[in-house]
Amino acid sequence: MEFDTIAAISTPMGEGAIAIVRLSGEKAIHISDKLFRGVGGKRLVDVHSHTIHYGHLVDPKTDIVAEEVMVSVMKGPKTFTKEDVIEINCHGGLVSVNRVLQLVLNNGARLADPGEFTKRAFLNGRIDLSQAEAVMDLIRAKTDRAMNVALGQMEGRLSRLIQKLRQEILETLAHVEVNIDYPEYDDVEEMTHHLLIDKARYVKAEIEKVLQTSQQGKILREGLATVIVGRPNVGKSSLLNSLVHENKAIVTDIPGTTRDVIEEYVNVRGVPLKLLDTAGIRETEDIVERIGVEKSRQVLKDADLILLVLNHSDELTIEDENIFAAVEGMDVIVIINKMDLPQKINMERVEQLAKGHKIIRTSLLEDRGVDELEEAIAALFFAGSIEAGDMTYVSNSRHIALLNQALNSIEDAIDGVESGTPIDIVQIDFTRTWELLGEIIGQSVHESLIDQLFSQFCLGK
Numbered sequence: 001m002e003f004d005t006i007a008a009i010s011t012p013m014g015e016g017a018i019a020i021v022r023l024s025g026e027k028a029i030h031i032s033d034k035l036f037r038g039v040g041g042k043r044l045v046d047v048h049s050h051t052i053h054y055g056h057l058v059d060p061k062t063d064i065v066a067e068e069v070m071v072s073v074m075k076g077p078k079t080f081t082k083e084d085v086i087e088i089n090c091h092g093g094l095v096s097v098n099r100v101l102q103l104v105l106n107n108g109a110r111l112a113d114p115g116e117f118t119k120r121a122f123l124n125g126r127i128d129l130s131q132a133e134a135v136m137d138l139i140r141a142k143t144d145r146a147m148n149v150a151l152g153q154m155e156g157r158l159s160r161l162i163q164k165l166r167q168e169i170l171e172t173l174a175h176v177e178v179n180i181d182y183p184e185y186d187d188v189e190e191m192t193h194h195l196l197i198d199k200a201r202y203v204k205a206e207i208e209k210v211l212q213t214s215q216q217g218k219i220l221r222e223g224l225a226t227v228i229v230g231r232p233n234v235g236k237s238s239l240l241n242s243l244v245h246e247n248k249a250i251v252t253d254i255p256g257t258t259r260d261v262i263e264e265y266v267n268v269r270g271v272p273l274k275l276l277d278t279a280g281i282r283e284t285e286d287i288v289e290r291i292g293v294e295k296s297r298q299v300l301k302d303a304d305l306i307l308l309v310l311n312h313s314d315e316l317t318i319e320d321e322n323i324f325a326a327v328e329g330m331d332v333i334v335i336i337n338k339m340d341l342p343q344k345i346n347m348e349r350v351e352q353l354a355k356g357h358k359i360i361r362t363s364l365l366e367d368r369g370v371d372e373l374e375e376a377i378a379a380l381f382f383a384g385s386i387e388a389g390d391m392t393y394v395s396n397s398r399h400i401a402l403l404n405q406a407l408n409s410i411e412d413a414i415d416g417v418e419s420g421t422p423i424d425i426v427q428i429d430f431t432r433t434w435e436l437l438g439e440i441i442g443q444s445v446h447e448s449l450i451d452q453l454f455s456q457f458c459l460g461k
């Protein structure tokens with residue numbers, strides 16, 4: 001494949017110790033050689049691959065020294081893009097990196113599009129599409145576990161599974177062809193049906209298995225949607241502030257303080273939480289507060305975890321009971337707050353309402369019980385036992401959508417065989433499954449999709 005030579009700043013914008021300008025393409029070495037003045041007249045066109053060299057960059061038009069640098073020379077195909085790659089390590093200042101970038105752009109390189117280096121690694125066949133997408137997930141990972149999932153996918157864990165399934169489908173189709181071509185054998189029809197149904201069930205089970213990880217995969221990427229609910233003034237906003245260790249939400253002794261949903265990301269013992277503080281749920285005449293209460297009810301629907309807060313120093317009310325009813329069937333941790341104040345709450349009734357959900361006692365004012373709560377959140381999450389080590393996870397919504405479609409078409413194939421549909425129709429469903437799985441790893445995907453996917457990357461990646 002023929003590509004021009006691209007260049008970009010591959011390190012973050014801002015002041016740092018070192019910054020890197022990266023080039024990839026046929027002319028990468030030639031362009032940097034033109035600019036490079038090494039010790040004792042050393043030329044970059046002469047050096048061994050995968051070596052790094054000290055020197056200065058000089059503007060060939062003016063002969064003025066522009067920067068002091070270290071230049072890595074990596075010849076294709078053993079490089080990130082499989083093309084010749086040059087990395088210019090310069091002093092990490094905005095002026096210095098931009099000066100180096102301008103120099104290479106003025107001497108034959110083109111500014112890379114976002115994600116274009118990774119796109120070339122894909123187009124040149126070093127990685128497939130799901131691996132390229134994992135590169136982006138890796139950069140955006142907010143926790144160790146999310147990063148491990150991305151690393152696994154980058155290594156090609158998902159790709160290998162998809163390839164295995166596609167291979168099985170292909171072999172099955174070939175086998176069926178053979179059976180159709182030699183109908184003189186006995187029982188051919190029955191054999192073909194057996195073969196198809198066995199394979200289809202196997203493929204279905206495998207797809208279902210990966211899809212089951214998608215919920216945890218999504219949580220790893222986006223955070224466990226954790227909604228703090230309770231009556232006004234019980235301490236919901238105080239709880240948010242305790243968990244994020246910052247005063248993010250306004251806390252006052254006036255019931256109805258929080259009007260809007262407040263969203264904060266926090267990492268609780270390795271569990272990424274998207275914390276949502278809501279307006280206290282009650283009947284109210286205040287129009288703004290009423291909208292807030294309505295929003296609280298809305299976010300409840302999409303919650304992965306509910307932190308239901310009660311006031312230790314107040315009687316249970318019908319509103320508390322209603323909140324328990326609203327979160328029926330969800331993952332709930334009950335929090336009895338304001339333990340520093342005298343008890344008025346009827347704990348027996350709370351135990352009944354909690355229906356076996358964990359109950360944690362806190363005094364957010366005195367900073368007590370928060371550790372225990374964090375423990376309970378982590379325990380709940382890891383009880384669903386997430387082992388990033390040896391499982392294949394899907395977390396990317398494009399992959400999940402394609403897997404669901406593939407599942408539908410393999411189910412169609414199973415229905416077809418079971419109801420005696422002609423083999424050539426069943427073959428179509430098999431082929432469709434094969435194609436859909438192929439789209440995950442970038443076989444038979446449309447060019448515009450590829451452009452769109454890579455454009456979401458950062459510049460220089």
Ligand SMILES: Nc1nc2c(c(=O)[nH]1)N(C=O)[C@@H](CNc1ccc(C(=O)N[C@@H](CCC(=O)O)C(=O)O)cc1)CN2
Pocket residue numbers: 077078079080087126
């Ligand atoms: N300076 C620098 N650091 C970096 C990167 C980079 O591009 N530059 N990377 C950018 O993301 C990551 C490393 N990823 C890389 C992945 C593959 C190859 C590579 O050359 N692969 C070749 C052969 C490797 C060999 O056999 O020596 C290949 O797979 O064919 C290089 C970097 C993280 N650190």
Ligand SMILES: Nc1nc2c(ncn2[C@@H]2O[C@H](COP(=O)(O)OP(=O)(O)OP(=O)(O)O)[C@@H](O)[C@H]2O)c(=O)[nH]1
Pocket residue numbers: 230231232233234235236237238239250251252253254255256257258259278279280281337338339340341362363364365366
């Ligand atoms: N004594 C005591 N007071 C607390 C405790 N936790 C919170 N408070 C106080 O209770 C009042 C209400 O706290 P918030 O966190 O604003 O309560 P909220 O549930 O967010 O209230 P709304 O936003 O109005 O629904 C504030 O004055 C807090 O300082 C606690 O453990 N003990």
Ligand SMILES: [Mg+2]
Pocket residue numbers: 236237238249250257258277278279280
């Ligand atoms: Mg509040």
